[in-house]
Amino acid sequence: MSDEVRPGHVRVRLDLSYDGKDFSGWAKQAQGQRTVQGEIEDALRTVTRSATTYELTVAGRTDAGVHARGQVAHVDLPGEVWAEHREKLLKRLAGRLARDVRIWSAEEAPEGFNARFSAIWRRYAYRVTDAPGGVDPLLRGHVLWHDWPLDVDAMNAAAERLVGEHDFAAYCKKREGATTIRTLQRLSWERDASGVLTATVQADAFCHNMVRSLVGAMLFVGDGHRPVGWPAEVLAAGVRDSAVHVVRPHGLTLEEVAYPADELLAARNKEARNKRSLPGTSAACC
Structure with a gap:
């Protein structure tokens, strides 16, 4: 092309x-x-x-x-x-x-x-608070309220098992002719001094609803409704799981898009259009 x-x-x-x-x-x-x-x-x-x-x-x-x-x-x-x-x-x-x-x-x-x-990665942030009183009114358009206490360590333990190149079909809304294979470069949680939790999600690309579905699975682990290994089990199953909740959009922000050095832009442009597949699988359309 x-x-x-x-x-x-x-x-x-x-x-x-x-x-x-x-x-x-x-x-x-x-x-x-x-x-x-x-x-x-x-x-x-x-x-x-x-x-x-x-x-x-x-x-x-x-x-x-x-x-x-x-x-x-x-x-x-x-x-x-x-x-x-x-x-x-x-x-x-x-x-x-x-x-x-x-x-x-x-x-x-x-x-x-x-x-x-030409982009080599996109970085999103999803912000949540589990404060009993809810969200700071000045942040209500950018932070989700989760009304159960959240265990950041448990969420990070679950997140580690999802990093890498995988078929994220279980976390994506399927689109005809599009692959769901992605390389998840980072998925981690931090709680700041105000109590707001931020998920940092970075990948070479994302499929539809992927970030919000991943966050939904992490929240179920964080509040104790699911074990640490559950999100990885969902990923391995390779199909949409009705138990994975797609969280509301207002907590999600595209923070940064990265590009290679100028002399590598054209090569990256071409590479990103190639068909992608995991080892042992047939190629899927980009």
Whole structure:
């Protein structure tokens, strides 16, 4: 699959943040709901005074209600449009966009860059509190209340058994033609001084509902409803388990997307499109 920038166009990398509360996810939808992609594309069209909608490619599509602090996207703009607007683009977008979405950087991308396929990992954080009184009202849009005491050590012991390359079919909402094989690089929990627990979840990529399903399984271990080995048993079974609860989206934030050095971008772009399979299994579509 070719990813060459069309002649006369410039690929622009956008670094952005948004509060997902009032968005129906990242991706544009036919029903006309408010989405992050739709808002930014509309704003770009307006501030560049273009008749054309320039479509964004994003590092990771987030679901309705999920937030992002370190999201990355790219857009291919005609060279003359970029030349005319680049100096004032950020300020004009800030004046046009609603306050729950901000673009922090808009820079010409290096050769071979693709916001989605060049990424080497994505890092999410899921925040929970088990405080008897509930969530701090100032954090209620970003922290889940779990009304049972949670054992962080038990959750970390369970998490260790899930790290590595596996088929995460048991923790993903299956999509036709898509593989559920992922490399989970980090899954760990920490409790801060205020009592908020943060799960850090990092992988080369994620399938649909994977992070929220993993967190749901960990919470069942943390509150004593399931043994430490249960999440790994679910993973090994390889099928969706009705006992795995997909936790609410508002506790989840995409924190960071990482990319290799510029000279490795094109190779990573190509590698990420390859079919993936585990040893001893047939290849599945990327």
